[in-house]
Amino acid sequence: MTETGLQPESLAFDPAPVAPERDLMSKFDPLIAERQRLLDSGVTDPFAIVMDEVRSPTEAVIKGRETILLGTYNYMGMTFDPDVIAAGKAALDEFGSGTNGSRMLNGTFRDHMEVEQALRDFYGVSGAIVFSTGYMANLGMISTLAGKGEYVILDADSHASIYDGCKQGNADIVRFRHNSVEDLDRRLGRLPKEAGKLVVLEGVYSMLGDVAPLKEMVAVAKKHAAMVLSDEAHSMGFYGPNGRGVYEDQGLENDVDFVVGTFSKSVGTVGGFCISNHPKFEAIRLACRPYIFTASLPPSVVATAAASIRKLMTADQKRAQLWANARQLHGGLKELGFRLGTESPDSAIVAVILEDQEQAAAMWQALLDGGLYVNMARPPATPAGTFLLRCSLCAEHSPEQLTRVTAMFEAAGRAVGVIG
Amino acid sequence: MTDRSQIFDTVAAQIKPFNKKGVQLSDATTFQGDLEWDSLTVMDFVAAIEDEFDIVITMNMQAEIETVGQLIDAVAKLRDGAA
Numbered sequence: 001m002t003e004t005g006l007q008p009e010s011l012a013f014d015p016a017p018v019a020p021e022r023d024l025m026s027k028f029d030p031l032i033a034e035r036q037r038l039l040d041s042g043v044t045d046p047f048a049i050v051m052d053e054v055r056s057p058t059e060a061v062i063k064g065r066e067t068i069l070l071g072t073y074n075y076m077g078m079t080f081d082p083d084v085i086a087a088g089k090a091a092l093d094e095f096g097s098g099t100n101g102s103r104m105l106n107g108t109f110r111d112h113m114e115v116e117q118a119l120r121d122f123y124g125v126s127g128a129i130v131f132s133t134g135y136m137a138n139l140g141m142i143s144t145l146a147g148k149g150e151y152v153i154l155d156a157d158s159h160a161s162i163y164d165g166c167k168q169g170n171a172d173i174v175r176f177r178h179n180s181v182e183d184l185d186r187r188l189g190r191l192p193k194e195a196g197k198l199v200v201l202e203g204v205y206s207m208l209g210d211v212a213p214l215k216e217m218v219a220v221a222k223k224h225a226a227m228v229l230s231d232e233a234h235s236m237g238f239y240g241p242n243g244r245g246v247y248e249d250q251g252l253e254n255d256v257d258f259v260v261g262t263f264s265k266s267v268g269t270v271g272g273f274c275i276s277n278h279p280k281f282e283a284i285r286l287a288c289r290p291y292i293f294t295a296s297l298p299p300s301v302v303a304t305a306a307a308s309i310r311k312l313m314t315a316d317q318k319r320a321q322l323w324a325n326a327r328q329l330h331g332g333l334k335e336l337g338f339r340l341g342t343e344s345p346d347s348a349i350v351a352v353i354l355e356d357q358e359q360a361a362a363m364w365q366a367l368l369d370g371g372l373y374v375n376m377a378r379p380p381a382t383p384a385g386t387f388l389l390r391c392s393l394c395a396e397h398s399p400e401q402l403t404r405v406t407a408m409f410e411a412a413g414r415a416v417g418v419i420g
Numbered sequence: 421m422t423d424r425s426q427i428f429d430t431v432a433a434q435i436k437p438f439n440k441k442g443v444q445l446s447d448a449t450t451f452q453g454d455l456e457w458d459s460l461t462v463m464d465f466v467a468a469i470e471d472e473f474d475i476v477i478t479m480n481m482q483a484e485i486e487t488v489g490q491l492i493d494a495v496a497k498l499r500d501g502a503a
Contacts, residue, residue, distance in 0.1 A: 156463060173479035190476045385460055
């Protein structure tokens, strides 16, 4: 008789009624417990929001309630632009729903070439490479540019995709204090002179919405013969004369070697990219694993991106409205006495700083119940262990909507005891 | 030997402001387990050590350092390398 013959038959088919006491999943027990504590406090799960209907860049229906969206990165409000939608529909009809392959093999269609041309035109550069997401653009560029024996020098508050790009590669990783020019200078000075170096910066840091002193940092990087990559995900469309980003606003177009960006914010779809004037830039396509070993974006996505990028080149009115909106919200919340991530409206992100998770969750819930969605952020995503309610503005928010938003913050802030 | 104990004393002085529980320090003291530091505290502390000894402890090296003794060895090695 075989051993199998002795097993009760039901065992193989029935799912285990309880999780085993100790296995690979056990390491998540603290996370599961923390989430349970949050839910037990009666708050709606902030990380499980479902938009049942999306009516415009600024309005959705969540659990049957009309809700103002103030926690998306739809800065330029391009998601419902009629030209953008028409371009996507046409590409769906002509090229189908997907590419079924890598950019390197069968996954490059007409519109992948067109969106890269749109990027070259928008940024006024010779090279543009599109990735399947912004995360993969950072992952791919950082891990491919800096190799063994070389250095990546990054800001301590860098986005997860930058940290993960460092982990994916073979370079040595050095971190400097957030936005500290002096600290960057000191650390670069301690590295071997002859070793290749890549300094990775962000134009706008998304948690607090603060802007980097790129001019000073790039000067320090150049002094130490380092190349510079700037992530302009949160600035595309509304900084600088052509909306290219903080690096353009600070006059650094000839000094920043690589700019990484995304289609998922101002452009209004999904995808990532890197642009550069480096004469050998195209070689990245041959060496970059996150570019090669994944399927390319669907034709409708790149077609919408191309249409949107071309419209952003002349979106002066939207740009002006977005800045006016940022000033209105920042000014309103500041006047109410909220502690904000930046002294002045430096970006399209207004971060409200709260004391702890309970306060943040209570505020967030009160706002949601009143019909306003903002982003809740907590450590380790946030700097210095802060709890944040992050508002991100859209060019399509109306002054009237923002007046309602400020009133909702006032009511929630008083109810929870954040403001007097 | 005296060099190592000098480094130990300097490191101990840098640990002090972060040693909220007053843990007795030895080579075997672990940053995460004994001192109960989170990643933010570790980051601030490493920056302070780097500036104190004028060295760079890469994140790759940091991943290998779990105890005070390992940190002292790393500092001694990096400082000799720089000299």
